[in-house]
Amino acid sequence: MARDLPYADGDVRLHGRFFRDETHDTPRPGVLLIHGGAGLDDHARDQARRYAELGYAVLACDMFGEGVRGDRERTIATIMAMRDDPGRLVRRAQAGLDALAQCPETGAGRAAVGFCFGGMAALTLARSGADLAGAVSVHGSLATTRPAGTGAVKAKILVCHGAVDPHVPMDDVVAFAEEMTNADADWQLAVYGRARHGFTHRDAAPGSDGVAYDQPADERSFAAIGTFLAEALNPGRG
Numbered sequence: 001m002a003r004d005l006p007y008a009d010g011d012v013r014l015h016g017r018f019f020r021d022e023t024h025d026t027p028r029p030g031v032l033l034i035h036g037g038a039g040l041d042d043h044a045r046d047q048a049r050r051y052a053e054l055g056y057a058v059l060a061c062d063m064f065g066e067g068v069r070g071d072r073e074r075t076i077a078t079i080m081a082m083r084d085d086p087g088r089l090v091r092r093a094q095a096g097l098d099a100l101a102q103c104p105e106t107g108a109g110r111a112a113v114g115f116c117f118g119g120m121a122a123l124t125l126a127r128s129g130a131d132l133a134g135a136v137s138v139h140g141s142l143a144t145t146r147p148a149g150t151g152a153v154k155a156k157i158l159v160c161h162g163a164v165d166p167h168v169p170m171d172d173v174v175a176f177a178e179e180m181t182n183a184d185a186d187w188q189l190a191v192y193g194r195a196r197h198g199f200t201h202r203d204a205a206p207g208s209d210g211v212a213y214d215q216p217a218d219e220r221s222f223a224a225i226g227t228f229l230a231e232a233l234n235p236g237r238g
Contacts, residue, residue, distance in 0.1 A: 002049070005059060007099035009092050014062040016096060017045055019052035020105050027107030029133075029233035030100045031056040034093065034118030036198075037079055039069030043201055047115065054226055056233070057106040061096030063121065079117055086146045090128045093121050097130070109133050109233040111155075113225060115200060116140055119159075126155040126185075134158065134232030136225055139197050142168055142176035148183040157187035158228045160221040162195030166210035190224050192217035 005018040017040065020028065031051050035044035040062050048060035063082070068074045082089040093112065100106055111134035114122035119140015126135035127148040132155035139162055157180060161173060173189070180187040192199065195217035197210045206212040 002045075005099060005103070007095060009065075009095035012065040012092075014065055014095065014099075016040070016062050016099060017048065017060040018100075018103060018105075019045075019048045019058045019060065021052050021055060024055055027105055028055055028057045029109035029111070029229075030097075030103075030106040031058045031229065031233075032093070032096050032100055032110065032112040032122075033058050033060045034063060034096070034112060034114035034121045035060065036114075036116030036118055037075065039064050039075065041069075043203075044115070044118075047113075047200070050222065051113065051225075051229075054229070056229065057100070057103060059096055059100040059103070061093070061099070063092050063096075063118070083120065083141075084145075086124050086128070086144070089121055089124050090130065093125050094130065097125075097132075111135065111229055111232055113229075114138065114140055116198060123157070123159075126153050126157055128152075129154055134229060136160070136228065138221055138225070139165060139168070139195075139199055142172045144179070147179045148185065150182065150184055153180070153183050153185035153187075156228070156232045157185055158225065159187070159189045160217075160224060161189065161191050162197060162199050162214065162217060163191050163193045164195065165197040167197045188228075190221065192220060 005016040033048040112122040113136040119137030135155040195214040196212040199214035199217040
């Protein structure tokens with residue numbers, strides 16, 4: 001089952017898409033699915049549907065608001081503004097978490113799973129100390145201007161990274177590992193050999209932008225995230 005879910009961040013109107021598997025008739029743990037730089041597109045909706053099929057209540061959230069998606073200049077400006085203002089990014093993502101929590105199909109436990117820009121958003125939420133059981137970044141940016149303080153990260157963390165992603169160099173990966181260790185976070189990192197940026201995007205072909213679909217990395221990351229969510233959101237099954 002899927003339905004449109006309008007909500008807001010202050011005076012910014014947002015339009016998400018809610019998914020759940022109709023075979024589950026009781027409230028399920030919630031997953032906030034955070035889209036990449038293209039906005040709430042087919043890739044984000046397809047990913048949300050995959051996680052709903054695992055038994056979660058999933059909101060594919062809208063991080064941009066009306067009139068942004070499809071307008072390249074406004075999209076870039078919106079992404080840069082949130083990247084440079086972590087507080088604003090957290091508020092926008094938190095609005096999605098609040099909307100997810102208000103759905104009657106959503107039970108206890110919340111996690112965020114983000115792709116590219118959404119991966120950065122999920123990690124920024126976790127760094128802020130948001131009340132999350134888990135946060136997942138899939139081919140997302142790992143750099144930050146506001147590193148997590150010791151004990152600040154409540155969520156378990158999973159990062160799924162392509163080994164030859166030119167947009168997220170290994171120096172950023174090492175710095176992220178040091179940051180999470182210094183913060184005493186519960187974190188893990190999966191690095192997929194030969195995988196480039198955007199390795200879950202089925203319609204991406206190898207190009208000069210360093211983005212390419214990689215089926216093994218897509219399948220392995222989905223399996224890893226499924227195991228991670230089962231542990232984070234259903235500790236009794238972990």
